[in-house]
Amino acid sequence: xxxxxxPASLDERTFDAVARGLDGEPAERRLFDGSHVRWxxxxxxxxxxxxxxVAGRESEQPILRLPEQPDVLSYMARMGFFEHAxxxxxxxxxxxxxxxxxxxxxxxxxxxxxxxxxxxxxxxLVNERGMSILTKQLNYPVREAFQFSVVLSEVCQNIIEHAExxxxxxxxxxTWTKRLAGRKVVVIAVMDLGxxxxxxxxxxxxxxxxxxxxxxDAAALEAAFLHGQTRFHDPGRGQGLQQIRKQVGRWNxxxxxxxxxxxxxxxxxxxxxxxxxxxxxxxxxxxxGIILPARVDEGGLTVPAHAAKGEVQ
Amino acid sequence: MRYGPASVVPFQIDLSSIxxxxxxxxxxxxxxxxxxxxxxxxxxxxxxxxGAACISVxxxxxxVVLDYSCADEAVAKLMDRYRGADRPAxxxxxxxxLGEQHRDPIEAVLARYDMALSAEVAAAGFVLLGTxxxxxxxxxxxxxxxxxxxxxxxxxxxxxxxxxxxxxLDGLCERRVALRRSDSRYQALxxxxxxxxx
Numbered sequence: 401x402x403x404x405x406x407p408a409s410l411d412e413r414t415f416d417a418v419a420r421g422l423d424g425e426p427a428e429r430r431l432f433d434g435s436h437v438r439w440x441x442x443x444x445x446x447x448x449x450x451x452x453x454v455a456g457r458e459s460e461q462p463i464l465r466l467p468e469q470p471d472v473l474s475y476m477a478r479m480g481f482f483e484h485a486x487x488x489x490x491x492x493x494x495x496x497x498x499x500x501x502x503x504x505x506x507x508x509x510x511x512x513x514x515x516x517x518x519x520x521x522x523x524x525l526v527n528e529r530g531m532s533i534l535t536k537q538l539n540y541p542v543r544e545a546f547q548f549s550v551v552l553s554e555v556c557q558n559i560i561e562h563a564e565x566x567x568x569x570x571x572x573x574x575t576w577t578k579r580l581a582g583r584k585v586v587v588i589a590v591m592d593l594g595x596x597x598x599x600x601x602x603x604x605x606x607x608x609x610x611x612x613x614x615x616x617d618a619a620a621l622e623a624a625f626l627h628g629q630t631r632f633h634d635p636g637r638g639q640g641l642q643q644i645r646k647q648v649g650r651w652n653x654x655x656x657x658x659x660x661x662x663x664x665x666x667x668x669x670x671x672x673x674x675x676x677x678x679x680x681x682x683x684x685x686x687x688x689g690i691i692l693p694a695r696v697d698e699g700g701l702t703v704p705a706h707a708a709k710g711e712v713q
Numbered sequence: 714m715r716y717g718p719a720s721v722v723p724f725q726i727d728l729s730s731i732x733x734x735x736x737x738x739x740x741x742x743x744x745x746x747x748x749x750x751x752x753x754x755x756x757x758x759x760x761x762x763x764g765a766a767c768i769s770v771x772x773x774x775x776x777v778v779l780d781y782s783c784a785d786e787a788v789a790k791l792m793d794r795y796r797g798a799d800r801p802a803x804x805x806x807x808x809x810x811l812g813e814q815h816r817d818p819i820e821a822v823l824a825r826y827d828m829a830l831s832a833e834v835a836a837a838g839f840v841l842l843g844t845x846x847x848x849x850x851x852x853x854x855x856x857x858x859x860x861x862x863x864x865x866x867x868x869x870x871x872x873x874x875x876x877x878x879x880x881x882l883d884g885l886c887e888r889r890v891a892l893r894r895s896d897s898r899y900q901a902l903x904x905x906x907x908x909x910x911x
Contacts, residue, residue, distance in 0.1 A: 516745040523742050523778060546778055546814040553744040553780040561746075635825050636785035643781050643821060 401463075406434040410444025412589075412656065412689045413673075418444075418451050419681035430455040430462040432489070437467040442570035443589035443689045445481050446510060449568060450591045452488040454684060466493025479570060480509035507533060507571045507586065508552075514566035519556045522569060523549045533573050537584055539695040544651070548586075548692075551647050554640035555590045555688055561640075562631075563594025563685055580670050580693050588690040596685050597624050597659040604631045617660030618678045625657055625664045644690075653692040659685070742778040749786025756791055757801075766803035768905050774810030781818045788830070789822035796828065796889055805889050807902050808832035808842070816842070829888045831902045839903045841890060849888075852881040856891055860904035863897065 404421030407414040421430055432452065440448075448464075455462040464485060467473055473494060476482065485491060507530050511522055527549050534545035552571070559567040571588040598620040623629040625645070630638035641657075645666055648655045656665035656673070663677045670693070743749070760769060771788065773779070788808075795804040808819070811834045823830055823843030830842045831853075841853045855870045856862055862870075868878040882899045885891035892900040 516747050519745050520742070520748075523744050527742065527778065543813045547817070549742070549778045550744070550780045550818065553778070554782065557745060557780075557782055636789055636822060639781050639785070639821060639825060643817070647817075 401429045401431050403431045403433060406432055406437050406448070408436055408438045410434075410437055410440035410448060411587075412441075412443040412447075415443065415447045415658070415687070416680050418447055419683045421451055422454055422683065423681060426458040429460045431465065432462060433465045434467045434493075435465055437472055438469055440467075440472060440476060440481075441574065441587050441589070442479070442510070442572050443587060443687075445476060445479060446568045446570055446589045446591045447687060449481075449484050449488055449510070450593055450683065450685070450687065452485070453593055456488060461490050462488070464489035464491050464493075466491060468494075470494070478506050478509070479572070480506075480511070484510055484512070484568065507573055508569065510568055510570040512566055513556050513559050513569055513590075513592075516557070516560060519553055519560070522556055523553050526552055526571070530571075534586070537573060537694065538586060538692070540651075547647055551644050551690070552588065554644055555588065555690070558640060558686070558688070559590065559592045559594070562597075562600045563592035565592055565594040565685070567592030567594070567685070583696065584694040586692045588688075588692075590688040591685065593685040597621050597657070600624075600631055601629060604629065616678070617662035618664070618676060621657055621659055621662055621664040622676070648690055648692065651692050651695075653690060655691075656689045658683070658687040658689075743776050743783045743787065744778060744780040746782045746786050749783035749788075749790075752783070752787040753791045756787075757794070760795075760802055760804055764802070766805075768805045768807055768902060770906065771806060771808045772810050773808060773812070773815050776810075776815065779815050779818050781821055784818035785822045785825070788819055789826050789828065792823075792828055792830065792889075793826050805892065805902055806830060807906060809906075811835065819843075829885075829890045831890045833903070839901075845885075845888070845890075846881075848877070848881050849884055852878060853885055853890060856882070856885070856899055857901045857903060859901075861894075861898055861900045864899070867899070 402421065402424050404418070407417050410418070421432055432448065452462050452464065508522065508526055511518065513519065530548065531545050534540045534548055535542055540548070556569050567590065569590045571586060573584060573586050575584050576582060596617070598615055598617045601620045601623055602615050625641060628638040628642045632638070645655055649666060652668050654665060654668050654671050656663055658680070661678065661680045661682045663680060665673060665675055667673055667675050743752070756769065760767065792806050794800065795802065808830055809832070811819070811832050816834065819830065820842050827844050829845045831839060832842045833839050839857050841850055845853065851871055852867055855867045859866065859870070864879040864882055865875045867882065868875040871878065882891060883893070886893045890902060892902065894900055
């Protein structure tokens with residue numbers, strides 16, 4: 401059995417370490433040891449579901465050893481993690497609370513996206529729950545808070561339109577204690593285990609350049625993310641990602657897409673990650689992460705996060 | 714083919730009510746391509762029933778969220794169908810009840826198709842959305858202010874050349890954001906809306 405010790409912090413920064421759990425013989429059973437996990441965000445939790453799903457494709461159901469810290473377990477339960485994990489993992493560890501046993505502070509629990517109807521449900525729910533969080537806690541004007549729903553809608557539709565399979569979405573508001581000078585942020589994670597950007601674009605790319613066989617994950621991400629290319633021959637297609645980038649950029653947020661063995665990102669000044677990474681551990685499908693920082697008020701003026709003073713990473 | 718205002722039937726479409734009817738009363742927000750497609754088919758069906766040249770008013774007053782995919786299907790693809798020589802009916806589109814949150818998606822999808830749309834935006838009045846040259850925009854604004862005018866009148870307003878103004882006005886008619894009347898005067902689409910509501 402291949403054992404992977406999960407990092408103390410389960411988020412986008414540590415996702416590649418989790419993905420390395422897929423290295424080695426595919427038929428070998430996997431154990432993901434989360435005993436020492438102290439923190440998990442939507443990207444980390446959905447990422448674990450994605451990696452666990454892949455691990456179970458060619459071998460016995462993987463094992464997940466749960467975190468020992470009760471507050472981490474409690475939070476994962478509130479995010480609906482176990483409702484999805486039970487079908488993917490053989491779960492070892494303490495009993496976890498149902499997410500329905502009390503009022504929730506969650507913006508959007510882990511939600512399966514399998515159809516356009518699911519996208520409508522997500523938008524309805526986030527508009528119902530999220531407006532006060534976005535306007536009162538993140539200081540977004542009402543108009544921009546509505547745009548949050550648009551971003552969420554487009555990013556979820558990306559699964560249905562391009563992945564040819566289902567996926568998950570989740571979003572939550574946090575207060576970062578170290579990065580961004582303790583500012584509040586909203587984290588959105590959307591993932592699928594579908595065909596990925598390279599395969600989705602390969603026929604279009606081969607038709608244009610005649611070298612579909614050498615089309616890499618990084619090249620596919622650049623084509624879609626930077627140039628809005630899509631497999632559809634329709635002038636209206638391919639703008640979803642472009643508009644997400646534009647909107648997230650206005651909020652001085654960060655958006656990244658990982659697909660196959662590459663990751664591309666629009667990196668704001670408060671983040672130190674690379675705009676393009678290759679030769680990462682392979683994970684099928686696509687993993688999208690969005691971080692939106694709160695607007696801050698300086699001397700009575702509300703300004704985007706990047707204009708604020710006192711940045712501490 | 715030229716149309717005078719009398720031959721154009723104003724036709725108002727409440728997008729939220731169409732959405733409810735076309736998508737089985739499920740969705741209060743205009744998101745996703747299937748929703749946009751259903752909207753478009755519903756509007757096309759209503760236009761087809763009129764069987765005449767008409768002004769189709771896309772009313773966003775009750776629309777809270779509009780995403781790009783839905784806007785592409787319900788606005789851009791709809792307008793695209795009625796702009797070519799092979800269009801199934803003579804339709805002029807106007808948008809009203811637009812909030813600031815609707816502008817981005819509509820501007821973005823219009824730009825993709827190189828189209829323009831006359832739109833009534835909250836707190837801004839009628840504006841020209843989408844793609845147009847600076848000259849076309851100036852002429853469009855001047856025509857909006859006069860509601861109806863001959864090219865020489867617009868040219869005087871803008872201190873411009875009459876022939877060039879006529880070319881720009883014809884360009885606006887080609888883009889279907891203004892009307893050329895049978896008496897060679899030009900008409901702002903918004904003025905027809907006011908006539909319909911009087």
